[in-house]
Amino acid sequence: MAERAAGDAASAASAGSGRSGSGRSGSTPASGKTQERIKEAYAHSSPVVSDDTGESKPSAADRFAAAMAVAKNAASSNPSSAPTPAQAGRKVRKARLRLSHIDPWSVMKTAFLLSIALGIVTVVAVAVIWSVLGAAGVWESIDSAVGDVVGGTGASFAIEDYLGTSRVLGFTMLVAVVDVVLVTVVATLGAFLYNLAAALLGGLEVTLAEDA
Missing domain, CATH: 1.20.58 (Methane Monooxygenase Hydroxylase; Chain G, domain 1)
Incomplete structure (x- = not known):
């Protein structure tokens, strides 16, 4: 049994x-x-x-x-x-990271290249706009309007003598060069200041999540 x-x-x-x-x-x-x-x-x-x-x-x-x-x-x-x-069920994985240090040298190189690109874009944009305004007859209209207002002086007015394409492009290039220097210096100084703040407070915390 x-x-x-x-x-x-x-x-x-x-x-x-x-x-x-x-x-x-x-x-x-x-x-x-x-x-x-x-x-x-x-x-x-x-x-x-x-x-x-x-x-x-x-x-x-x-x-x-x-x-x-x-x-x-x-x-x-x-x-x-x-x-x-x-x-x-699929679970989304998350990771919490902390940005504790930024390399000032890499920041300076990146800011320098980006500021140069921004300066080139600015010069090209100003040249294109000035050419379009000249082709549209805006400067002739301004010259005739000023001549009608002044009138009887016997002297013809030309706005291009004061705001010519060469002068405007020269001023734009000067502004672009100053912009390159300022952006590079400010970005590098900002990296140093962030490293000091991160040493005291720990830096920025970022949460990354995986795509579902």
């Missing part, structure tokens, strides 16, 4: 582990019906069973514990029982 109960417990545990490995949840080693069969077999088992030779055999309780341990190991080692990413 005890051997039969132990056999029922082992078979029920193995059947429960097979069903748990093929299930979706993978959280319980056996179903409710299988657990009832194992408990029933354990209730009818005897503590110790001896054969004809007088040697003691493992009791049904020991076999029951061994069967349950095997079932749990099989359920935990089965990869199909683990939840899939679709079931668990």
Whole structure:
């Protein structure tokens, strides 16, 4: 009777582990019906069973514990029982970083190149605008309007003598050169000041998140 109960417990545990490995949840080693069969077999088992030779055999309780341990190991080692990413849901990973130091040399190089590019764009833009205004006849209209207002002086007025293309472009280039120097110096000084502030306060904290 005890051997039969132990056999029922082992078979029920193995059947429960097979069903748990093929299930979706993978959280319980056996179903409710299988657990009832194992408990029933354990209730009818005897503590110790001896054969004809007088040697003691493992009791049904020991076999029951061994069967349950095997079932749990099989359920935990089965990869199909683990939840899939679709079931668990994708979690967005986040990292919190701190900007503690800025290299002044790299800041100076970057600011210098950007300021040069800005100066070139400014000179080209002024030249294009001045050419478009001249082609549209704006300067002739201003000259005639000023001549009508002044009138009778016998002297013709030309605004290009005061705001000619060469003078405007020269002034724009001068402003671009000053802008290059100022932007480079201010950016480098700002990097030094930030490093000092970061040494005292720790710097700026930035939180980065992975795309879902």
